[in-house]
Amino acid sequence: MCTEEKITRQGYLEGELLLIQNSGELPEVAFHGALHFLTDACDGPRLRLQEGEIATLAIAVAEQYRHIILRDLNPALRDHSRYRGIARARVNWHRLVGFAKKYPVDITQILKDINRAAEDFLEVEVSDVRSFLRATCLNLSLEELLDFLQKLGLDKNYWIHPLQEVYLHK
Numbered sequence: 001m002c003t004e005e006k007i008t009r010q011g012y013l014e015g016e017l018l019l020i021q022n023s024g025e026l027p028e029v030a031f032h033g034a035l036h037f038l039t040d041a042c043d044g045p046r047l048r049l050q051e052g053e054i055a056t057l058a059i060a061v062a063e064q065y066r067h068i069i070l071r072d073l074n075p076a077l078r079d080h081s082r083y084r085g086i087a088r089a090r091v092n093w094h095r096l097v098g099f100a101k102k103y104p105v106d107i108t109q110i111l112k113d114i115n116r117a118a119e120d121f122l123e124v125e126v127s128d129v130r131s132f133l134r135a136t137c138l139n140l141s142l143e144e145l146l147d148f149l150q151k152l153g154l155d156k157n158y159w160i161h162p163l164q165e166v167y168l169h170k
Helices: 009-021 027-039 051-072 086-102 108-130 142-152 156-168
Strands: none
Touching: 009 027, 009 051, 027 051, 027 086, 051 086, 051 108, 086 108, 086 142, 108 142, 108 156, 142 156
16 A cells, blocks of 8 residues: 655755755756756646745755865865866856856855865965975966956965966976
């Protein structure tokens, strides 16, 4: 005998929230999938989402971007298979900023965390390369990196000479 379990509105939202939180590299795709499932899909609940519900899903997207960007700015992960590098952090940063322009989510603290992590990452990377402890893992051009630092609000003039030295060791 099979019993049908009635899923509540909250249950549907929590299920989609979990999918976004576990979406890996593409949280915005999961967000749009969630919106479609919750509102339009034939097999979905066809809800009319309230602003707060959309905001909750959008915050989950921003937090997932934060997670993957910080992962790629973590120098302890440079030699791990899940590490994608600063180039990938840059791509995801652009995606996060673009997403936040379209949906109701405040990313102020997330951006501060990313800025701090980028500075910490570069301090370790420059130190390690200068000390010949490792080859650089910087996987974008110096110009792209300096542009990214400027967009983060970091002082690219502070970093230009140490980074030029690192790129000479490539």
